[in-house]
Amino acid sequence: MSQYWSEVVHELTPYVPGEQPKIDRLIKLNANENPYPPSPEVIAAIQAANTGDLRLYPDVGSDTLRDTIAAYHGLQADQVFVGNSSDEVLAHTFQALLKHKLPLLFPDISYSFYPVYCGLYEINYHRVPLGADFRLNVEDYLQANGGIIFPNPNAPTGCLLGLDKIEFLLQHNRDSVVVVDEAYVDFGGKTAISLISRYPNLLVIHTLSKSRSLAGLRVGFAAGHPDLIGGLNRVKNSFNCYPLDKLAVAGAIASFADEVYFQQSCNAVIASRERLSSSLTELGFEVLPSAANFIFARHPQRDAQQLALALRASGIVVRHFKQERISDFLRISIGTDVECEALVSALKILLQA
Amino acid sequence: MSQYWSEVVHELTPYVPGEQPKIDRLIKLNANENPYPPSPEVIAAIQAANTGDLRLYPDVGSDTLRDTIAAYHGLQADQVFVGNSSDEVLAHTFQALLKHKLPLLFPDISYSFYPVYCGLYEINYHRVPLGADFRLNVEDYLQANGGIIFPNPNAPTGCLLGLDKIEFLLQHNRDSVVVVDEAYVDFGGKTAISLISRYPNLLVIHTLSKSRSLAGLRVGFAAGHPDLIGGLNRVKNSFNCYPLDKLAVAGAIASFADEVYFQQSCNAVIASRERLSSSLTELGFEVLPSAANFIFARHPQRDAQQLALALRASGIVVRHFKQERISDFLRISIGTDVECEALVSALKILLQA
Numbered sequence: 109m110s111q112y113w114s115e116v117v118h119e120l121t122p123y124v125p126g127e128q129p130k131i132d133r134l135i136k137l138n139a140n141e142n143p144y145p146p147s148p149e150v151i152a153a154i155q156a157a158n159t160g161d162l163r164l165y166p167d168v169g170s171d172t173l174r175d176t177i178a179a180y181h182g183l184q185a186d187q188v189f190v191g192n193s194s195d196e197v198l199a200h201t202f203q204a205l206l207k208h209k210l211p212l213l214f215p216d217i218s219y220s221f222y223p224v225y226c227g228l229y230e231i232n233y234h235r236v237p238l239g240a241d242f243r244l245n246v247e248d249y250l251q252a253n254g255g256i257i258f259p260n261p262n263a264p265t266g267c268l269l270g271l272d273k274i275e276f277l278l279q280h281n282r283d284s285v286v287v288v289d290e291a292y293v294d295f296g297g298k299t300a301i302s303l304i305s306r307y308p309n310l311l312v313i314h315t316l317s318k319s320r321s322l323a324g325l326r327v328g329f330a331a332g333h334p335d336l337i338g339g340l341n342r343v344k345n346s347f348n349c350y351p352l353d354k355l356a357v358a359g360a361i362a363s364f365a366d367e368v369y370f371q372q373s374c375n376a377v378i379a380s381r382e383r384l385s386s387s388l389t390e391l392g393f394e395v396l397p398s399a400a401n402f403i404f405a406r407h408p409q410r411d412a413q414q415l416a417l418a419l420r421a422s423g424i425v426v427r428h429f430k431q432e433r434i435s436d437f438l439r440i441s442i443g444t445d446v447e448c449e450a451l452v453s454a455l456k457i458l459l460q461a
Numbered sequence: 462m463s464q465y466w467s468e469v470v471h472e473l474t475p476y477v478p479g480e481q482p483k484i485d486r487l488i489k490l491n492a493n494e495n496p497y498p499p500s501p502e503v504i505a506a507i508q509a510a511n512t513g514d515l516r517l518y519p520d521v522g523s524d525t526l527r528d529t530i531a532a533y534h535g536l537q538a539d540q541v542f543v544g545n546s547s548d549e550v551l552a553h554t555f556q557a558l559l560k561h562k563l564p565l566l567f568p569d570i571s572y573s574f575y576p577v578y579c580g581l582y583e584i585n586y587h588r589v590p591l592g593a594d595f596r597l598n599v600e601d602y603l604q605a606n607g608g609i610i611f612p613n614p615n616a617p618t619g620c621l622l623g624l625d626k627i628e629f630l631l632q633h634n635r636d637s638v639v640v641v642d643e644a645y646v647d648f649g650g651k652t653a654i655s656l657i658s659r660y661p662n663l664l665v666i667h668t669l670s671k672s673r674s675l676a677g678l679r680v681g682f683a684a685g686h687p688d689l690i691g692g693l694n695r696v697k698n699s700f701n702c703y704p705l706d707k708l709a710v711a712g713a714i715a716s717f718a719d720e721v722y723f724q725q726s727c728n729a730v731i732a733s734r735e736r737l738s739s740s741l742t743e744l745g746f747e748v749l750p751s752a753a754n755f756i757f758a759r760h761p762q763r764d765a766q767q768l769a770l771a772l773r774a775s776g777i778v779v780r781h782f783k784q785e786r787i788s789d790f791l792r793i794s795i796g797t798d799v800e801c802e803a804l805v806s807a808l809k810i811l812l813q814a
Binding site for chain 2: 110111112113114115116117120121122123125126128136139141142143144145146150151154155158159160161162163164165166167168192193195196199203204205206207208224225227228283284285308309317321322323324325326335336338339341342343345346347348349350351352353354355356359
């Protein structure tokens with residue numbers, strides 16, 4: 109605390125990201141990173157952009173990248189907003205589109221950054237409980253609101269909401285913005301981007317960190333009606349005009365050009381997820397059905413925090429949330445098959461003890 | 462305008478950056494970019510970091526970069542905050558440290574992003590007029606305030622305030638934060654970082670865009686008392702935990718390691734600036750004394766906007782601000798000597814016409 113801080117700073121509870129351990133040779137299944145590297149085309153494009161031209165500012169609108177994303181998803185460029193990771197895109201979205209008199213609605217079990225953004229921008233919010241099965245019931249959102257946001261698939265549960273349910277929500281909620289945060293959608297969901305042309309209040313947010321293996325490059329985007337994108341641009345250009353550096357732009361564009369690699373690496377993660385889910389079920393875990401690059405699992409007889417600590421001692425890091433309703437779960441990112449097998453072996457030993 | 466926008470968005474007047482013309486072979490003297498490329502060590506470090514490890518998140522605190530900057534400036538790591546360009550660092554500073562009941566003070570002629578940040582965060586501010594000679598008079602700031610911010614050297618004037626004046630300001634203003642925005646200090650000023658140990662309310666902000674030729678990489682930092690840095694971290698970790706990608710971190714670290722290259726390129730710009738100032742003075746321009754990588758000049762008989770348009774038609778882009786008190790000036794970034802000579806030749810022809 110300091111007399112020099114603005115009032116809002118005193119009240120903040122910042123986000124706590126998954127640990128980035130500074131120890132080598134740990135098996136890192138705690139931050140939903142992709143176990144496979146980005147496409148070789150991405151590395152080549154970055155190398156080509158790594159020249160003395162770094163002395164120049166990037167293009168202020170990242171137009172080439174926006175054109176690329178628009179073409180990939182069948183949109184116009186003015187329906188696309190890009191930012192320094194989907195977290196930055198989310199931050200601008202909260203400030204530009206989700207701060208209203210009525211409360212913002214999001215699930216009680218959800219991306220834990222949402223209430224942090226609300227703190228930063230002093231946004232009134234209400235958490236809507238998921239069902240006992242950790243499913244989102246769209247009927248629960250049919251109440252006066254200043255906006256709705258949820259991840260799909262949800263995090264950290266991995267559960268997917270069908271496009272029909274999202275459309276139901278949009279049909280019954282025309283007066284505020286509905287944000288679908290699709291960070292994990294490429295691992296088994298269908299994107300709501302197809303609904304944008306019919307719902308001017310729909311914003312869909314993506315990241316290149318997970319399915320495109322680019323967590324280290326910091327690129328995310330939003331897709332929606334040009335009016336929503338215009339609001340985001342007004343905030344972005346009042347904050348930092350050039351959030352994407354030249355190398356990030358070059359790498360991101362190349363990623364969208366290598367569709368074969370993208371599909372292969374998503375499919376490999378999906379196949380590993382299904383194998384790991386089966387193995388953990390055999391070990392007695394309850395595993396929620398996941399459409400993401402992680403699974404959410406609990407063991408009826410074991411304390412999840414203890415398990416996480418014991419795994420860490422064996423060199424495997426997973427994520428545990430000390431949060432009501434989910435403190436008996438572990439969130440396990442999908443690694444390579446070798447890493448997943450190491451996890452299963454370690455758990456076998458721990459469960460026998 | 463849209464019903465879906467938050468209230469603040471309707472009121473925003475976003476920043477307008479220097480144009481990035483999409484035409485080749487223009488001589489670009491409008492955005493204060495460095496005419497020389499970054500150190501070859503920077504390119505090599507980025508190449509070494511451009512690997513499959515981009516799949517992993519960067520270090521959340523950019524600790525290695527913070528350690529590097531701290532060591533370079535004789536600070537501790539907890540006195541350094543890094544961000545995605547000094548614009549992002551400034552944005553967080555406005556929200557975290559400059560929003561108070563009393564008005565924020567800054568010069569009437571100054572970085573035109575400051576009032577934009579005030580709009581974004583609804584900060585009450587008061588513009589303090591520079592003297593008739595475009596100098597900042599520190600006595601004018603001895604009034605109740607919620608913070609003080611100014612660039613040093615100032616932009617777009619290029620005028621430098623001595624460290625003794627800054628210390629006078631700090632001695633007489635203990636209750637609010639004084640931010641010295643040193644984007645251009647390496648071209649002829651002395652950094653106020655040396656005063657940090659004695660003034661807990663001093664924050665100094667730097668960018669790697671100008672003197673380190675890295676506008677395309679987006680890295681800036683702030684130095685100050687750990688309490689101020691702590692406030693910035695609280696806001697940053699409530700906004701976007703990982704604003705610096707792995708490549709930007711690698712390049713920035715390498716830049717600080719190549720001191721010889723850095724000094725040489727700063728000295729080359731300074732020498733060109735002095736030659737260009739003399740040439741323009743000979744052509745009848747009034748040139749303000751500059752300690753930056755640009756000059757601010759007006760011609761007693763010529764309309765500045767007309768000159769800027771005519772230069773553009775000759776393939777040379779400079780910046781003109783349609784703003785009270787300075788609409789008769791051109792801001793000219795220092796290019797290579799060849800570029801500066803091309804400008805002088807073009808102006809000679811225009812002035813003879």
